[in-house]
Amino acid sequence: MNKTIKISLAGAVAIIIAIAIAAVILNDTAQVVIDAGHGGNDVGAEYNGRYEKDDNLALALLVAEKLKEKDIDVGLTRDDDSFISLAKRCKIANFKKAQLFVSLHRNSANNANGVEIWVSSKKPEKDIQLAENILSALDEAGISQNRGVKSGYARGSGDYYINSHSNMSSCLVELGFINSEQDNELFDKNIDAYAEAIADAIIISLN
Numbered sequence: 001m002n003k004t005i006k007i008s009l010a011g012a013v014a015i016i017i018a019i020a021i022a023a024v025i026l027n028d029t030a031q032v033v034i035d036a037g038h039g040g041n042d043v044g045a046e047y048n049g050r051y052e053k054d055d056n057l058a059l060a061l062l063v064a065e066k067l068k069e070k071d072i073d074v075g076l077t078r079d080d081d082s083f084i085s086l087a088k089r090c091k092i093a094n095f096k097k098a099q100l101f102v103s104l105h106r107n108s109a110n111n112a113n114g115v116e117i118w119v120s121s122k123k124p125e126k127d128i129q130l131a132e133n134i135l136s137a138l139d140e141a142g143i144s145q146n147r148g149v150k151s152g153y154a155r156g157s158g159d160y161y162i163n164s165h166s167n168m169s170s171c172l173v174e175l176g177f178i179n180s181e182q183d184n185e186l187f188d189k190n191i192d193a194y195a196e197a198i199a200d201a202i203i204i205s206l207n
């Protein structure tokens with residue numbers, strides 16, 4: 001084999017590898033992306049050594065597992081205790097061209113309990129429907145109080161970042177208050193049922 005053929009063979013192999021990598025990247029889609037709020041140095045809300053980031057991750061992993069069992073193509077913004085910026089979380093969901101984006105959190109306030117779900121103030125029906133489906137499924141699984149679907153942002157004007165920077169229907173679930181003993185007991189006892197409820201509600205919300 002002469003030198004020119006060797007070089008062009010190497011070139012062809014490089015091109016084939018590049019195409020294969022591009023195909024894998026372009027195929028990196030998901031029907032649903034689940035976001036475990038906070039992570040790493042950002043622990044989220046905290047109560048007696050209990051970190052919101054850990055509850056969010058445990059629940060997100062379970063929801064993803066339930067969705068996979070039901071043949072739903074699901075992606076996660078994080079699957080370990082690492083810090084991911086809000087911008088990156090939205091980029092992941094947008095890049096994967098997800099139909100639905102669900103962010104999981106736990107709330108914190110004095111003397112409050114129950115579950116509420118936030119949607120963007122500018123988003124259409126579909127987001128509200130997704131949030132309502134998740135909330136009624138959780139209500140059925142057993143929560144201390146149904147605080148309703150809310151739009152906007154709890155601490156001022158505007159919207160939660162993940163709701164305003166994602167291209168698809170999205171919502172932010174506040175699954176009980178981390179400083180409510182009652183909500184924590186329910187969360188620990190029902191985490192599997194909550195994950196199942198969220199997964200089922202997501203499935204009925206898909207096109």
Ligand SMILES: [Zn+2]
Nearest residue numbers: 037044105106
């Ligand atoms: Zn949070």
